[in-house]
Amino acid sequence: MADPLIGSLVDGRYRVRGRVARGGMATVYTAMDERLERTVALKIIHPAQVSDGSFLDKFTDEAKTVARLTHPNVVAVYDQGTHSGLPYLVMEYVRGRTLRDILADRRRLTPAEALAVMEQVLSALGAAHHAGLVHRDVKPENVLVAESPSGASLVDAVVKVADFGLARAVEASAEDPEAGQLMATVAYVAPELVADGFADPRSDVYSAGVMLFEMLTGRVPYDAERPVDVAWQHVDRDVPPPSRYAAALPPAIDELVVSATRRDPGSRPTDAGALLNAVQAAREGLAGGNAATQRLRPITQDTVIVSQVTERPSWARLPAGAAARPRQQQRARRPRRPRTLAGQLSAVHQRIISNQRGRTALAAALAGILVLLLVGGWWLAFGRFEAAPDLQKMTLAAAQAKAQEAGLKVELGQGEFREDVAKDIVLGQVPGPGGRVAKGGTIKLILSLGAERYPVPNVVGKTLELATADLSVEPMKFQVTQGAPVFSDAAPAGTVVATVPAVGEGVKPGGVVQVILSKGRAPITIPSVVGLQVNEATSMLQGLGLKVLTVAGDDATKPKGEVLEQNPPGGGSAERGNEVTLKVNQNASVAAMPSVIGQNCQGVAGQFRGAGYQVRLDGDPVSVAIGNVEKQNPQPGKPLTAGQEIVLTCKFG
Incomplete structure (x- = not known):
């Protein structure tokens, strides 16, 4: 569904342009400050965070402090206020990505x-700690790059840290006094915040150390199915050195991470400024190990030192004592001062033009240089x-083959979805057909990704609300409709049993x-089973x-084993697993006619006659002699009285 806030004017000043991100506490939009004509970031707190009437006052105080x-x-924080009862912050808009995205x-x-x-992160945290602020939620999502x-x-x-004071404002307004203990994301939460519920600058140092661990290794130190289990691992276990998961890291970096993430706050650097000094020292050591300094062999008795020094960014402060470096010793002996370059050139010029041979050589040299310049210019510009x-x-394979024939290389650019063009067909190229490309150079191809389709995710077994959320996310944005509900023995009422199209089939966005x-x-x-034999x-x-x-019954007119009554009666309804009671005749004075269909006529007739019944065999002589029973009367299950006639219809073949 479209965000109703997009396009609206907040506080008569900020025109909302689009949504940037949605987090656990707030949603961030880009907006145009129509008064100052600049783009800003507008962060609006979620209704669930406004838990009591004092939240707005606490949020305003924190916003003033951070501003x-x-x-x-x-x-930077520019402004704050409320919109439709929800607090908002107006902040500096940073054009970049979060560290989490990177x-x-x-x-x-x-x-x-x-x-x-x-x-840069520690530089920001150090300024906050100096001003008496604790961030409480240091994590890659709050670092903009x-x-x-x-x-x-x-x-x-350029790195900037966001959301100073926001975690504290939400934590301070929580109705549950224990709710504030885990305001920080559990992957980066300090042990004291889990165990005792308090935070100081050393808590931010711990979270920064965990974030450095993740940047170096590509993972966080601890993982578990439940967030609370992750949080308590910070209390019970030491963060391992990053070299355990990323080989070839210098020992100084391991020591840096281990020092920042000690479980005892007293054993960590006192604040972000102290950790910043350690990080800068480690960075200087890393740069020193890679410095390209070499001593050349002396051509004369003088010694020449060649050193490459990388200029540091303006925000990076060198540790004490490292800024001043001794200047390299000058030449051991002062050589005789040479003549000026202008004097040397003048002397050479006089020697050349003083005779005909010199003038001819100079003219030939100038002509040769001119030819080289012309040929070189033509080659650089055209040749x-x-x-x-x-x-x-073309298909990708055909395009690569044609480019190879021309001595060119192929590079693939970002593809585009096209409904009317098959996958891996070339949509465009840079340079275009007939454009200039260097011999042996590279042509960038833009390929079709084919029709944009996304497989229907498996939402079977989920509620309608959860299934709708899964189907509506970017980039699928499927429109969800409900079909006619069906009975299911496997799925509880109200849960999804199937989708149309089926799970895994491709559907275009929207x-x-x-x-x-x-x-x-x-x-x-x-x-109704009354009148049937109990087994059937x-x-x-x-x-x-x-x-x-089954319960026993007695009816002298019915054969033994026949169902006399049932409860519930036939035609009623029941659920699977319900019980049906059958009253079964136990009177043995009346026998039930058995089923003899398919048996040999002569054999069956002999058995019935031996039991005292009269038997009549119908059919042609061959069928009566060697055929099998095709029909019988009485039917199976019907009562038989003594001496009753039984009619068997025989058939051969």
């Missing part, structure tokens, strides 16, 4: 990148290029998916999932 915190690595994309960072990001234009490394990225072949509308809900177990119509009646009822209880 006074001015630092280049802190997301870790999801790259899994883990290099040590140099991780330390560079951590320096504006990457450098090259995007190759995060060492030169090294050729026309790009037309690879559009397509319709019908969910079929269960009406519960189907009721059973009880058949029992088999029929048990086949319907009903239980059978």
Whole structure:
């Protein structure tokens, strides 16, 4: 469903443009400050967080405190207020991604990148700790990263920390005094916040150490099925060194993480500033191990030192004593001062033009240089290029083959979904057909991803609400409709038993998916079994999932084993597992006619005659002599009286 807030004007000033993200405590939008004509981030707190009447006052106090915190690595707070009864913050809009998004994309960072990001995070936390603020929720989701234009490394990225004071405001308004203990995300929560419910700057140091562990290893230290189990692992276990999961990490980085994540707060760095000094020292050690310094062989008696020094960003403060470096010793002996370059050139020029041979050589050299310049210019501007072949509308394999024939390489760009073009067909190319491409160069191909389809997720067994949530997420955005409910013995009433299309089938974004809900177990119509033999009646009822209880009855006119009565009666309804009581005739004076269909006529006739019954065999002589019973009278289960005539119809073949 469309967000009703998009397009609205908040407080007569902020025009909401779009939704950026939705978290556990608030939703973030981009908005245009129509008064100052600038883009801002608008964070609106969820209704569930406004738990009591004092929340707004506490939220306002925290917002004022954070607004006074001015630092280049802190997301600035510009304004606050309420909209439709919900508090909101107006903050600096950072064009970038969260550290969580970067870790999801790259899994883990290099040590140099991780330390560079951590320096800026700790710089922000250090300013907050100096001002008396504790963040309480340090995690990758609250770290915004504006990457450098090259995007190759995060060492030169700008990092900003968000949500100062928000966790404290929500925690302070919680009705349950224990609710504040686990406001921080459990993967990064400090042990003292779990065990005792208090937090100070050392709690932020612990969370930052866990975040550094994740940047280096691509995982958090602890994992469990329940969040509370993860939280208590922080209390009961020491965070392992990151080198256990990421090989070749320097010991100094292991020591840095272990020091920041000690379970005893007193054993950690006192605040973010202290940890920042340790991080900078580790970064200097890492850079020192990679410095390219080499001593050249002396050409004269002088010694020349060549050193490459990387200029540090302006925000990175070197540790004490490292800023001043001794200057390299100058030459051991002062050589004789050479003449000026202008004087040397003038002397050479005079020697060349002083004779004809020199003038001819100079003219030839200048002509040769001119030719080289012309040929080189032509090559750089035209000669090294050729026309790009037309690879559009080809399959990927055919395009690669044609490019290879032309001596060119192929690079794949980001594909596009197309309903009318099959998958892996070339939609476009850079440079285009006939465009200039360097000989042996690369052509970027834009391929069709085919029709955009997403498999229907498995929502069988879920409630309608949960199934709708699963089917409506990005990028599927399926429209959910309900089909006619059906009875199901396996699925409880109100849960999904099937979808149309079926689970796993592809549906285009925004397509319709019908969910079929269960009406519960189907009721059973009880058949009438009165007059049947008890074995037949029992088999029929048990086949319907009903239980059978027999009681004795006595009827001299009915054969033994015949069902005289049943309860509930036939035609009634019952559920699977219900019990049906049968009254069964126990009088043995009347026998029941057995079924003899398919048996040998002469054999059956002999048995009945031996029992005192009259038997008549119908059929042609051959059938009567060697055939089998095709029909019988009385029918199976009917009573037989002494001396009664039994008619058997025989048939051969």
